[in-house]
Amino acid sequence: MSETDKKIADCYLGIDLGSSYTKFVVVGNDGTILFKEVIATLSRKRDQFEKNMDEIARRFDIQKTCSTGYGRDSYSGDMQKTELICASAGVSAIVDCHKSVIDIGGEDIKIIESDPNGSVVQFYMNDKCSAGTGAFITEIAEKAELEIGEMDEFARRSNSERMINSFCTVFAKTEILGWKFKGVPIEDIARGIYLSIVDRIAKMPIPGGLDIYLCGGVIRFHPYLRDLLAEKIAEKITIVPDPQFIVALGAAELSRKSNSH
Amino acid sequence: MALKSQVVLKDILKTYFGSLKAPIAWCTSVGPAEILRALGFEVYFPENHGALLGASRLAGKYIPKAHQAGFSGEICSYLTADIGAWIAGETPLTALYGLKSIPHPDLIVFNTNQCREVDEWFSYFGREFDCPVVGVYPPRYLEEIGQHDIDNVVVQFQKVIAVGEKVIGKKLDYERLKEVLRLSRDGSRLWKKVLDTAQKKPSPLTFFDGVILMAPIVILRGTQTCIDFYEEALEELTALVDQKFGAVPDEQVRIYWEGMPIWGRLRSMSELFINNQATIVASTYCNSWIFDDFDPEQPLASMARAYTQIFINRGEETKLAMMRQMLDEFNIDGVIFHDCKTCFNNTNSRFGLPKRIREEVGVDTLSIDGDLNDLRFFSDGQSRTRLETFIEQLKAKKQDAGRKSNV
Numbered sequence: 001m002s003e004t005d006k007k008i009a010d011c012y013l014g015i016d017l018g019s020s021y022t023k024f025v026v027v028g029n030d031g032t033i034l035f036k037e038v039i040a041t042l043s044r045k046r047d048q049f050e051k052n053m054d055e056i057a058r059r060f061d062i063q064k065t066c067s068t069g070y071g072r073d074s075y076s077g078d079m080q081k082t083e084l085i086c087a088s089a090g091v092s093a094i095v096d097c098h099k100s101v102i103d104i105g106g107e108d109i110k111i112i113e114s115d116p117n118g119s120v121v122q123f124y125m126n127d128k129c130s131a132g133t134g135a136f137i138t139e140i141a142e143k144a145e146l147e148i149g150e151m152d153e154f155a156r157r158s159n160s161e162r163m164i165n166s167f168c169t170v171f172a173k174t175e176i177l178g179w180k181f182k183g184v185p186i187e188d189i190a191r192g193i194y195l196s197i198v199d200r201i202a203k204m205p206i207p208g209g210l211d212i213y214l215c216g217g218v219i220r221f222h223p224y225l226r227d228l229l230a231e232k233i234a235e236k237i238t239i240v241p242d243p244q245f246i247v248a249l250g251a252a253e254l255s256r257k258s259n260s261h
Numbered sequence: 262m263a264l265k266s267q268v269v270l271k272d273i274l275k276t277y278f279g280s281l282k283a284p285i286a287w288c289t290s291v292g293p294a295e296i297l298r299a300l301g302f303e304v305y306f307p308e309n310h311g312a313l314l315g316a317s318r319l320a321g322k323y324i325p326k327a328h329q330a331g332f333s334g335e336i337c338s339y340l341t342a343d344i345g346a347w348i349a350g351e352t353p354l355t356a357l358y359g360l361k362s363i364p365h366p367d368l369i370v371f372n373t374n375q376c377r378e379v380d381e382w383f384s385y386f387g388r389e390f391d392c393p394v395v396g397v398y399p400p401r402y403l404e405e406i407g408q409h410d411i412d413n414v415v416v417q418f419q420k421v422i423a424v425g426e427k428v429i430g431k432k433l434d435y436e437r438l439k440e441v442l443r444l445s446r447d448g449s450r451l452w453k454k455v456l457d458t459a460q461k462k463p464s465p466l467t468f469f470d471g472v473i474l475m476a477p478i479v480i481l482r483g484t485q486t487c488i489d490f491y492e493e494a495l496e497e498l499t500a501l502v503d504q505k506f507g508a509v510p511d512e513q514v515r516i517y518w519e520g521m522p523i524w525g526r527l528r529s530m531s532e533l534f535i536n537n538q539a540t541i542v543a544s545t546y547c548n549s550w551i552f553d554d555f556d557p558e559q560p561l562a563s564m565a566r567a568y569t570q571i572f573i574n575r576g577e578e579t580k581l582a583m584m585r586q587m588l589d590e591f592n593i594d595g596v597i598f599h600d601c602k603t604c605f606n607n608t609n610s611r612f613g614l615p616k617r618i619r620e621e622v623g624v625d626t627l628s629i630d631g632d633l634n635d636l637r638f639f640s641d642g643q644s645r646t647r648l649e650t651f652i653e654q655l656k657a658k659k660q661d662a663g664r665k666s667n668v
Contacts (some may be wrong), residue, residue: 070642087655108643119654120650120653121654129594
């Protein structure tokens with residue numbers, strides 16, 4: 001049996017080249033997820049990307065590839081779509097209703113009104129400032145001497161309503177420093193960071209009356225944000241399965257659908 | 262494809278800048294330039310210089326010099342770029358047209374119908390050149406324009422005339438003013454016809470052509486040169502319409518641009534829209550130099566009305582009505598609002614207008630952050646993601662509507 005015969009036929013690849021991580025998803029011709037992988041976008045080991053592509057090529061007969069994310073132009077696949085289009089398509093592959101999608105990514109927050117077919121009805125992104133995004137959490141947590149992996153757990157133990165006022169990430173770090181001087185408990189600091197993010201999201205124009213689905217890398221590591229958002233926004237809010245891979249899934253789905261047209 | 266008119270324009274601009282010899286008056290771009298021309302001044306427009314600094318991407322070099330001189334980074338970046346260039350003792354006019362410096366003024370006139378920054382900007386140069394400065398301060402943000410508003414501005418124009426007469430040493434010839442105003446009106450009408458060729462599908466020109474072609478209606482308004490140029494441009498564009506030539510190949514969506522151009526990104530933005538089969542067919546900006554109400558028989562009153570009733574000087578209800586008409590005439594699929602960091606007055610996305618356009622007119626809108634000259638306030642990556650998503654959203658809606666109408 002030749003190498004080609006071992007491959008799974010008729011597959012579609014989505015690559016989400018995000019600001020922090022690059023995600024790969026392969027779907028079959030019925031939309032089933034067959035493969036997913038994540039690597040650091042700017043890893044020193046630049047051959048990681050090629051290794052993944054080699055593995056995908058070895059195992060799957062890829063018909064079409066769609067790249068997305070800020071680095072979408074760096075890969076010359078069959079098609080390129082923005083991460084908003086792909087987030088809408090990815091969530092719609094899981095829930096086929098009229099809905100809102102909130103994607104909290106490494107450098108931005110996107111709010112998307114998505115129709116049952118996965119098309120974007122309208123969208124809103126935070127302004128140029130990255131406050132409230134993954135990069136913001138990483139910076140602030142470092143100043144607070146919090147491990148990213150323990151933030152969620154610490155925050156759940158607090159009832160504090162203290163939050164960071166500053167929009168500016170650098171000034172927010174200064175606020176955290178002030179909290180530490182005052183001896184604010186680490187649990188309250190963790191919750192305060194989340195509250196400031198939720199406050200930022202709650203001020204964005206989220207379409208009313210629609211169920212909300214959360215996706216993106218941040219929600220994967222900080223699921224407590226969902227609980228706080230539900231408190232603030234009072235809509236039905238669900239974290240989609242594998243939230244970090246939703247945009248790559250959407251890209252794979254768009255390449256699959258484009259082939260069937 | 263570059264329009265032939267754009268090539269002709271280069272010579273016209275060279276001649277214009279070469280002709281700027283004393284007595285010279287500086288004037289705001291939507292100010293009473295006709296009065297100054299009729300008095301016998303050559304007229305120079307600092308806003309044009311500001312745009313040139315932006316388009317040549319020199320603004321980033323000069324803006325910090327204005328900051329050092331005490332001008333905030335959050336005020337008009339035409340002002341900061343222009344004053345910064347002056348402090349540096351440089352101008353792109355040297356390389357382009359051989360001018361040693363910007364033309365020195367004998368008189369400075371401004372009209373705050375667009376913003377108050379021009380007052381501070383032009384007054385700064387009044388001090389630098391020790392030259393008379395006359396400001397026209399029309400009533401702002403009007404819905405209706407009453408006779409008392411017109412009278413108010415006419416009185417202020419009379420002051421411009423009085424100071425101008427003193428500087429140039431002769432009385433204003435009102436017959437000459439009527440003639441200049443007729444030339445302005447005719448040029449303006451032709452400019453409107455040029456812009457209206459974009460009502461055709463596909464459009465033979467885009468916003469990015471418009472911001473180049475508009476130079477004569479700004480700096481040569483009231484001259485025969487301006488009229489001759491737009492007659493030629495109109496002939497060229499009409500021929501392109503007949504050939505069904507589209508400035509954007511395979512035009513799929515038609516867009517309205519609200520707000521200032523991002524001068525330092527004209528080329529890359531133009532390419533982005535071409536690559537996504539989207540044409541910006543109309544804009545508030547290019548249409549701001551259409552002055553239908555110029556009447557040579559009532560020169561001062563009609564100028565007062567025309568210069569006071571511009572979009573930027575109107576109330577929100579009137580702005581909505583003006584945009585509604587444009588969106589209909591140009592068959593617009595979506596509106597892009599440029600939220601221009603340093604130009605509060607030419608930013609119309611901050612009081613709910615995009616939402617009202619969406620809900621009351623039924624046209625999708627998008628706001629992008631940027632600036633006319635200060636590229637520190639513009640993010641290429643963030644903007645590209647927004648713009649490409651918006652265009653895709655518009656395409657999907659059109660396809661969906663097409664499918665439904667075929668059922």
